[in-house]
């Protein structure tokens with residue numbers, strides 16, 4: 001299954017070759033998240049302006065002290081103290097505004113990202129199953145965690161740099177031209193060189209970054225898959241093999257990161273060299289002018305200070321360029337998810353049928369249904385199936401026959417490609433999904449329990465369902481004794497996926513969950529497949545209790561699970577090839593009778609044999 005899913009790196013590669021238009025769209029979409037914070041951004045802008053102005057006035061103040069007082073011997077201690085106080089005052093002002101500006105930016109940046117993360121999670125949880133067939137869980141985890149983190153650094157670092165450093169650059173140039181236009185002109189000569197260096201390094205840095213991200217995504221996806229399949233790896237003694245594969249991916253990631261870091265260092269050091277060269281040029285040109293008495297010493301001092309400060313914002317902005325690159329990639333990836341519409345959509349309010357779950361009778365009709373996971377490869381064609389309210393139907397058939405697919409369609413995990421599925425005569429596409437899932441309850445082979453208490457799991461964290469009701473449900477399915485034996489009873493905290501419990505215990509809890517939610521149509525997909533015969537008996541009893549008065553579909557390989565059903569369907573290659581009661585099907589001597597014979601020969605279904 002995992003082989004045909006594109007992982008995060010595939011997404012990245014597509015992103016990298018896509019036209020800039022896509023990046024622009026995603027950038028605009030993400031920037032829309034900043035809109036509600038317009039006023040705060042205005043505050044940040046003003047704080048930056050005041051903070052930087054205070055900082056840049058300091059060299060100017062020293063220049064006044066040197067040229068207008070010290071150089072011509074017109075000064076006094078009182079004046080120097082006054083000057084020092086103003087200098088200090090400017091430093092304090094600069095500090096205060098920079099502090100406020102930083103805090104505002106952090107606050108607004110974190111809020112924006114928290115909002116994006118929330119939307120992303122909500123959006124992913126609304127996606128249809130076909131979406132999860134296409135995307136690796138590992139890469140989705142990367143999207144929710146590290147891509148949003150990258151966007152966070154955009155708002156807190158890149159944007160700060162753009163506002164603060166951009167403004168600083170403009171003000172420095174302004175001050176330099178104020179002081180001496182000729183020297184200022186020389187200083188700006190270095191700008192085209194900087195632009196050339198930036199362009200030369202740009203594609204190299206970008207490639208290095210994307211490569212590092214790709215490797216990281218692969219590593220995360222591999223780790224996530226291995227952790228969830230760890231029991232299998234150990235059971236097949238594949239630890240060494242997997243360790244080797246992990247090491248290769250880890251090594252790839254290490255190399256990519258080193259290359260990225262190396263490119264960064266080269267880029268930054270080149271900038272340092274350029275900065276120092278400009279400084280030397282300034283000392284040489286300015287020094288000569290001072291010697292020729294065409295320039296005042298104070299002006300040269302101020303120029304040298306500004307040149308130092310001049311390279312700092314340029315360096316910052318170019319350094320942030322890297323983060324900006326990663327941000328556009330991350331934004332694009334996140335926007336791709338956010339702009340993917342679920343293939344299974346809720347009906348428009350005017351088309352929705354408000355079938356109230358509690359009034360549903362439970363009649364289920366598959367009318368001329370066709371479906372395939374790939375549109376050009378049909379799995380089910382023109383299938384008709386009608387279930388009466390309260391009927392229990394068993395479905396058996398060889399592996400891959402399409403049994404689970406049938407119930408995925410009834411749950412609307414996928415939509416039919418032709419025909420209709422109806423509940424009480426209403427097309428399920430007209431029933432809002434929240435209602436549909438209250439009408440149709442599903443218990444799978446491997447019930448999914450969340451980390452939390454048993455009570456939380458039974459009532460699915462819904463506070464509006466009382467504890468008493470949840471406990472009553474556990475009693476109803478015969479799970480009470482087992483739960484009460486646990487150290488903290490109903491408040492026992494389960495680890496991820498309920499790994500502290502046995503398969504049977506987990507299944508009983510999922511039965512209790514179904515009782516709480518009272519679906520009118522109940523589906524069990526191999527729900528007893530993993531259980532030992534004693535636990536299976538317990539679960540079978542629970543099933544009989546739970547299925548009372550509900551339309552129930554039971555999918556099973558073990559015939560003993562379904563032989564008492566009102567009707568048994570036999571599926572082959574997406575078709576229902578036989579149907580009838582156990583006795584009728586045995587008498588018909590068809591596929592079911594064969595399956596039954598093989599089961600008897602294999603020693604399974606002892607109950608069936610003796611029954």
Ligand SMILES: Nc1ncnc2c1ncn2[C@@H]1O[C@H](COP(=O)(O)OP(=O)(O)OP(=O)(O)O)[C@@H](O)[C@H]1O
Nearest residue numbers: 133373374379397398399400401402403404405406
């Ligand atoms: N998400 C999916 N994407 C693509 N093909 C799928 C997907 N799920 C199932 N299939 C394919 O559809 C066919 C029917 O699968 P399905 O799970 O419905 O069979 P099944 O009768 O329930 O089998 P089993 O008894 O082994 O659970 C199989 O060939 C399977 O490979």
